Amino acid sequence: MLLSSVRGFMTSKAAANIRRSAAAAASAASESGLPVWVQTMPDGAVKVAAHVKPGAKASQVVETAGDAVGIQLAAPARDGEANQEFLRFMADTLGVRKHQLSLIAGHKSRDKVLRIESSMTASAVHTRLQDSASDRSAK
Secondary structure, eight states: OOOOEETTEEOHHHHHHHHHHHHHHHHHHHHHTOOTTEEEOTTSOEEEEEEEEESOSSOEEEEOSSSSEEEEESSOSSTTHHHHHHHHHHHHHHTOOGGGEEEEEOTTSSEEEEEEOSSOOHHHHHHHHHHHHHHHHHO
16 A cells, blocks of 8 residues: 655545555454454465464464464574564464465564465455364363
């Protein structure tokens, strides 16, 4: 989306467009019954928002409620180790190959956005992550 700006300030029209886009995404997510952290992109790929916590004893899904899926990672947050563990863990959990995943935002942040290019639907991704969180809590 191209944002119109004058000296670093958004015009009211650009701000209104952003609000409409965010509202439409939230509305589409609520109508489909899926949480806001998992969405189907226009090209058919699935986008997942995650909040990761590096340095845990084991990699696991800890929360599936809220704005992002919560994931603990068994890797430190240095030299890209946590990002590599995040991609490995998500590939194993979702049952896809690592090359089908790409980190599209959050390379140096705990808040990450993952792109999944496979035949999986957003609903299937949601179910697998929820099942992984349920398996953890059952132990």
